[in-house]
Amino acid sequence: MQWEAVIGLEIHVQLATSSKMFSGAATAYGAAPNTQACDIDLGLPGVLPVINRRAVEMAVLLGLAIGAQIAPVSIFARKNYFYPDLPKGYQISQYEAPIVRHGTLEIAGADGEPKTIRILRAHLEEDAGKSVHDAFPGNSAIDLNRAGTPLLEVVTEPDMASAAEAVAYMRGLHTLVRYLGICDGNMQEGSFRCDANVSVRRAGDPKLGTRAEIKNLNSFRYVERAIEFEIERQIDVIESGGKVVQETRLYDSVKDETRSMRGKEDAHDYRYFPDPDLLPLTVTQADIDAARERLPELPAAKKSRFLSQYGLNEQDALALVQEREVAAYFEQVESIAPGDPKQIANWITGEVFGALNRAGLAFAQLPVPSAGLAALLGRIRDKTISGSMAKQVFEEMWETGDTPDAIIERRGFKQLTDDGAIAALVDEVIAASPEQVEQYRSGKDKVFGYFVGQVMKKSKGQANPQQLNEILKAKLGR
């Protein structure tokens, strides 16, 4: 039996404003409990909300970036439910009339072909607080610092067919919101959280299956694992004669499974109605025009440009445009050391990303400035050093912050580029290895590496690899 999965995502994008959605309290992460919860955030009697202009502007930016309709009038409603981290007993959220509707985001689909994911809506709302359950015996403890932080909830149509596609969409949106500067994208701190709606159906069945909602997935990996587990689970349920129940499930990353939250929540009846404390939110054409002015070059456009302007391949271009800072770094290096964009791309996606990864640093914390990398690559191009030497120099640049030339000088790195000298070394090696010469000449290509290694050893790693290759091939005569 062939099954297909149908997946829709709801992503909560925490907007990078200084103050809260409806109050003047700070939104900074990590403050002592309840020190950033003002009277409005606490829902004290008689307090009133006032909308943060910047949050609205950020919603408009995202709307423009996904080619969506920006509603001239949107309405804040109250979603009523009781929960200790929800101070007013309702969350202010846009319900029937969201600010952004009908956008799209393109991802790479399963077959590598571009696939368009439809975004149904994006609406503004306030976040809830946090509960701590293990700090005080018998009690849960409530911290309302996060309460009232502006969120933009971005809801897709059920357009994704696999966990991989869901992750690709999530990454695409993650890249986009950081490009726009509307979210710091910090998933560990909860700035970008995902709920996944997952259902399965028999291939070709036009009817959607019953869906389960998996809540609060805060990493790409968890999204992938949770969706994969959930698809398998639902198929198992149906194949063993059962029925999928519409419910909310939690992903347990330790056990790598999703489990039902049934019985822990009431049947929801949110009693939405327009918040009478807030008037309709209007966005004028002038507001939209102003936002469009501020719109940066978006990832998709930048990728196309990188393909055409620098002749990069799809994979490199995609990797470079994931983060605005990476793309900018690439272009800075390219402008200082023009002529070989492919080399720059390789270095950034290889050495630079690898080193950042090992060090656990974000790109913004990269200790090697663009001018430094440009200078280093220049020394490869002018054959002062080889690629493998350059890697050592790069490591030292990272450690010391010195310029490549200073390091090359200090370490005595100097490439052997004299053809005659290389040829002499090659001759020595060939003379000392009659057996290997015989093997090579009888067709064993692999032995070529042996000669390269031997010559490199003799040259203390300083022979220019390309020249060495050419001379070796000529001398071995095949």
Next chain:
Amino acid sequence: MAIGADQVTAIARLARLHIDASEVAGYGAQLSRILDLVAEMDRVDTDGVEPLAHPLEVVARLRPDVVTEPDRRGVLQQGAPAVEDGYYLVPKFIE
């Protein structure tokens, strides 16, 4: 419109109001009377009428994104029923 005991209990639960079993019938009767009064609304045909959420049809004013509220936790927690280390405490609700 008669509101039965089950409905009263369900609404009270939604509203997080404890109602003694002895009060349910009384609330049910009162609610039913109120809803009878409210049912008079049906006398008028409102098809095509735009709902009025607000008496004055003006639009929202927005505030600048500026932090204006300093930390006043001490003052704000003075009247709180249960506070420890700056947290509000409630009976543990996740096992």
Next chain:
Amino acid sequence: MASGFPSTVAALAAGLERGDFSSVELTEHYLARIRALNPELNCYITVCEDGARAQARAADERRAMGEAGVLTGIPYANKDIFCTAGVRTSCGSRMLDNFVPPYTATAVERLHEAGMVMLGKANMDEFAMGSSNETSFYGPARNPWRPDCVPGGSSGGSAAAVAARLAPAATGTDTGGSIRQPASFCGVSGLKPTYGRVSRWGMIAFASSLDQGGPMALTAEDLALLLGAMSGFDSRDSTSVDCVPEDFSRLLGAPLAGLKLGLPKEFLDGRLAPELGATLEEARRVYESLGAECREISLPNSGLAIPAYYIVASAECSSNLSRYDGVRFGHRCDQPADLLDLYTRSRAEGFGAEVKRRILVGTYALSAGYYEAYYGKAQKLRRLIQRDFQAAFGEVDAILGPTSPSVAFGLGQKTDDPVSMYLADIYTTAVNLAGLPGLSIPAGFVDGLPVGMQLIGNYFDEARLLGIAHRFQQATDWHRRVPALADKV
């Protein structure tokens, strides 16, 4: 009164200005009256003797420095729905019996900036839900004209305090008639301004799209002074209207010749007690003698104001009152077994029966499957009611009608029947649904109890409305009558 102090704000302001007495003397005078009469009338939940004295001293100093405004040094009673920093603000509820706000309502802040002296926090129906003051956790305030009768509600303590001369002025709030109806029952003047005129910041919400704070006093002239001080744009209230500050006294002397007053025929039907109809007829003759032209108008949908009002108000209150959960402030039950018990018992103990009823009605009306039939329908009726008024204001300058279908009723007379209580607001709720300004001033007496009449104006037309009321008060003396009980001390 024998004391030698005049009664009205305007006369007191003149006396302070002339130096006939100081604010401290005036404040002591009212505090003494409160000590004498409040035990019987229960107008105040909290009396702020020390705070009032401090404010009075500051007012006198300000005057000595030549910096006094017209209201500087004038005492007033503040409805206990307005948050006052450092002073317990109970909203008439056990839920907030221990609540001391860390902030002050904008409207109150403005009165205090003008130099007014807060004598105390006035009694009210719990969370402003009631028309008799009987739902107050602190027991009902009583009607100074007949202490076995209710003062009306929800601003009953404010109205009774002004009537009994326990304050020359008071704040009130009006969601469905809560300023006008008690003003009518107690024989004082009360104004519900246009929605958005007075900031709702710090005014504890009952039904946000209907609530509006306003002044209560003995005369329209005083209301104009008070409204000028308490109104004005407030960026902390998104529904506050940013309009040019105005002098609400400017039309007090305006002649009424040519003024068109409309009497809605729907307000003069069988539900209005005949004696009250006669009072209104007499008021009409007064206005005609002053040169106004009175004509019958129609507000065809006004009969639906009560049901629409009860749905809108209950729905909004059910949500507004969710924040009272025993977690961050207010009443918490003893020894909650678990979270649900904490919620349900704290709320059951903290709220009285009427508040619970409205929360239940509102929760029901908003719940899945009923929204359109109730809340949606009510909002549509609201539109029709607003259109009726707009059509009427195409024909007339202001509307004259009864404030309440009856005079003050006996304590306990309607507490068992919520619906009959709701009908006490039959002439006032439409004004809130439409967001219009309305006021009630004394227009006569029936069986020794005051009868008020209501004047309704178009949006932001308070100054003219006050002028129309003032001319009536110049021609009549209903507003000068003093309850016998108030004259005892």
